[in-house]
Amino acid sequence: MDGDPLQEVIKAVIKQYESHVMPKIGSFRKDNGRHEVSGVLDFSLLAIDYYVFEVAVTIAYMMLENPNPLDVGGAVLAGWESVTVLSDEEKDSLFLLVLGRLCQSLVYGRYNVIKYPDNDKYLLTTAKNGTRLLNKLWELGKKEVERKWFTDASTFSDK
Template structure:
C-alpha cells in the first residue's frame, strides 16, 4: 500500500466524534498539525485544556507491538525527567484504540492515541545559539542513555530490519535514486551510498548499540524562553521512527537536522558534538564515521522526500521542508570534504568541551 493510501485523512467532525466517544471530551477547537505519514491534531477542550491526537497510518497501525514500545518509551523518558509527551488513557483504560474509519477510500484501521500537550515553539523558528546547540546535543545523548535502560516485553519490535529511515539501511536507498531523475545531486547521493558501504558498514561492529529516537529534528524539538532572554528545550516530540541502532546514529541525525535553518550550517556540528560528548564520548571509529553518517542522513531525507511527494503531491510543501536547503548543504559538505568538515567540528567541540 502506498503512503498516499495509508495516510489517514480524518475530517474535524470525525476527530471530534472519536475524542468524545473514546475520551469523553467535548472539543472547542481542532487544528491539524504538519505530518509525514500520520495525522496529528492539536485539540482544545473545556476550560482551555489542550491535547494532541495522533492517528497512525494504516500500515504502521498493524504493528501494535511496535507502537506499544514507543508509547512505553515516552512514559519511561518522562519518568526520568525528559520533556516528552505521555499518552492518556481512554475511558475504558486503554492507551490506544484501533479505529475503523472511512477517510474517503473505504474503511481502514488506524491506531489512535491522545497525548499530553507540551508548551513551546519549534526550535526551527528561533535563532539558535551555540549554547542551545550544545544543550541539544546533550539532551539527545541523555535521551539515548535512558532509552538503553528501558525494558519492555516487545522491545525486539525495535529491530526494524528493512526500516527505510534507519541509518543501517542506507544501501536500500539505491532503489530510490530514480526519483532524483538525473538531477546533478544524484551523483553525490550515489557516491555517499557507495562510501557508506565501503567505509561505514565494516566499522558498525565497533559502534556502541542503542535505541534511537531516529527523528531528532528541528520540528520535533520545542523550546521556550528562559530567564536569560535565550531559549531552553521544553519538548521532544514524535517517537514514530524509534528503532534499534547505535549512539552515533542519533548524533549524526541531530547534527544534520540542526543544520537546516542555520545560516552557518557547517559550524553546527561543533557545539552539538561537545554537548553529546559531555554525556557519551565517541570512540575512534564512531568519530571517523560521523561525517559520512551526516551526509547519509541528508541523502536519506532528500531521496525519501522526493519519493513521498510522488505519493502525496498535495503535501509537497511540508514533505520538501528539509530538501529546500538540504540540497545546498549536502553539496557544501561534499565539496568541503571530510577532512575540512571534521577539522571545523572537532576544533569547535574542543572549545565548548567544558561548557556547562
C-alpha cells in the same frame, strides 16, 4: 533523481558509506534499552540503535535550520560527548552518516511527493536547504568538515 546532478553526489555518498562505514558498524555502541531520560526530542525516530546514528541525525537536521550550518556539528558533539564520548570508529564515520541522512531525507521527500503531491510543502522541507547543504559538505570534504566540527567541539568542552 534521474538526470539531477545531485544523483551523482548521492551515489558517491552511498559508495563511501558501503566501503568506509559498513565495515565499522560492528564496533559502534548500541543502545541497550536502559535509559536515564533527561529530555525528549522526537518520538518518530525512537528506536534501539547505534548512538552515533542519533548524533548524525541531530547534526543533519540542526544544520538545515541554522544560518551557519557548519557551526552546528561542534556544539552538538560537545553536548553529546559531555555525557558519552564517541569512539574513534564512530567519529571517523560521523561525516558520512550526516551526509547519508541528508541523502535519505532528500530522496524520500522527492519519492513521497510523487505519491502525495498535496503534501509537497512538508515533504520537501529538507530540500529547501538540504540540497545546497549536501553539495557544500561534499565539496568541502570529510577532512575539512571534521576539522571544523572537532575543533569547535573541543572549544566548547574547554569552557
